Amino acid sequence: xxxxxxxxxxxxxxxxxxxxxxxxxxxxxxxxxxxxxxxxxxxxxxxxxxxxxxxxxxxxxxxxxxxxxxxxxxxxxxxxxxxxxxxxxxxxxxxxxxxxxxxxxxxxxxxxxxxxxxxxxxxxxxxxxxxxxxxxxxxxxxxxxxxxxxxxxxxxxxxxxxxxxxxxxxxxxxxxxxxxxxxxxxxxxxxxxxxxxxxxxxxxxxxxxxxxxxxxxxxxxxxxxxxxxxxxxxxxxxxxxxxxxxxxxxxxxxxxxxxxxxxxxxxxxxxxxxxxxxxxxxxxxxxxxxxxxxxxxxxxxxxxxxxxxxxxxxxx
Numbered sequence: 001x002x003x004x005x006x007x008x009x010x011x012x013x014x015x016x017x018x019x020x021x022x023x024x025x026x027x028x029x030x031x032x033x034x035x036x037x038x039x040x041x042x043x044x045x046x047x048x049x050x051x052x053x054x055x056x057x058x059x060x061x062x063x064x065x066x067x068x069x070x071x072x073x074x075x076x077x078x079x080x081x082x083x084x085x086x087x088x089x090x091x092x093x094x095x096x097x098x099x100x101x102x103x104x105x106x107x108x109x110x111x112x113x114x115x116x117x118x119x120x121x122x123x124x125x126x127x128x129x130x131x132x133x134x135x136x137x138x139x140x141x142x143x144x145x146x147x148x149x150x151x152x153x154x155x156x157x158x159x160x161x162x163x164x165x166x167x168x169x170x171x172x173x174x175x176x177x178x179x180x181x182x183x184x185x186x187x188x189x190x191x192x193x194x195x196x197x198x199x200x201x202x203x204x205x206x207x208x209x210x211x212x213x214x215x216x217x218x219x220x221x222x223x224x225x226x227x228x229x230x231x232x233x234x235x236x237x238x239x240x241x242x243x244x245x246x247x248x249x250x251x252x253x254x255x256x257x258x259x260x261x262x263x264x265x266x267x268x269x270x271x272x273x274x275x276x277x278x279x280x281x282x283x284x285x286x287x288x289x290x291x292x293x294x295x296x297x298x299x300x301x302x303x304x305x306x307x308x309x310x311x312x313x314x315x316x
Contacts, residue, residue: 019083021046023107023118033128035166037067038092040102042120043075045085046109054088055105055120056291064100064125067091069295072253086253094127095170101125110281130162188227189294195220196287210279211267217283218264224290225257228297238262251296256289 024043032038044052057066068091075085094100104120196217204213222234232244238261245254263282266272274282 019045019047021050021109021116021118023120025120025122027122027125031126031128032094033130034094034097035130035170036093038064038094038125040090040092040104040122042088042090042104042107043085044087044107044109045083047111048082048084049111050084051110052084052086053108053110053288054086055107056288057090057295058092058102058104058122063096063098064092064094064102064127067093068299069251069292071251071296072292074253094125097127097129099124099126130166188224189290192220192224192290192294195223196290199283205276205279205283210276211271211274214274214279214282215264215268217286218260221257221260221286221290225293228293236261238265251300252289252292256285260286260289 022043022045024045026041026043028039028041029036042054044054046052054070054072057070071089073087073089075087092102101124102122104122106117106119109116109118199213199216199220204210204216219234222232226233229248229250231248232241236244238258241261242254242258245258250257260282267274
């Protein structure tokens with residue numbers, strides 16, 4: 001299923017009209033089965049200089065759940081258009097049949113201080129069963145006595161075996177994921193969340209100190225990054241951080257972190273004024289980056305744990 005949504009955005013200061021941003025959605029496969037991975041791609045094209053924020057993992061309830069944290073990458077667009085394209089990928093999996101509609105949040109575009117939200121047009125997903133097709137349309141045979149009743153048809157044995165295998169696979173996957181999570185150190189993320197909650201309670205921006213409000217959130221982000229990725233200590237400048245990120249397997253767009261670091265340096269080193277609204281946007285972005293980094297870090301640890309488990313099993 002491919003849904004496309006083109007929405008117009010009025011931009012100021014251009015020499016001529018610019019192409020309106022577009023948000024496209026692609027869901028594969030079109031008719032997923034129970035236990036089959038579902039990939040949802042959100043592709044955004046917008047004029048360069050636009051800050052794109054994708055929604056977090058959708059609210060899916062208990063019938064469908066995410067397999068991995070979202071991944072965001074730059075896409076190849078038309079080089080002559082002057083636009084940027086970014087793609088966010090979400091991987092989901094369904095555990096029950098029927099119609100399920102993942103509730104995605106809005107895609108947010110910000111440019112020249114103007115914020116515009118675009119809904120994500122993901123329709124309902126029809127999850128099909130792996131069991132044999134219903135045979136209710138066939139003509140029933142005449143009723144027989146209890147002594148002559150036939151044994152259970154062979155296809156029900158196959159269905160029971162498939163259900164048992166899927167249940168066992170799901171239980172093994174859950175147990176391995178729980179063991180891997182138990183071996184991880186949640187300390188940096190727990191400390192970052194507690195620090196953000198403390199800063200929210202202090203509300204320095206409302207107290208007339210928006211610069212301190214933004215810098216405190218950025219320091220929490222940099223401290224968290226330094227603990228998860230020792231090659232990125234908090235003392236690095238924005239330029240030094242950009243150079244280090246080139247040689248680091250960083251799970252989110254490096255431009256997001258570099259932009260935050262660069263925005264905080266005039267306030268930290270030159271005591272530049274920072275409007276309350278801009279300070280709040282920096283604080284919210286720093287909080288969102290920590291959430292995205294932690295999801296990606298946990299997913300990577302789970303993959304490495306599974307890979308090492310498979311290698312150990314082969315060596316036996």
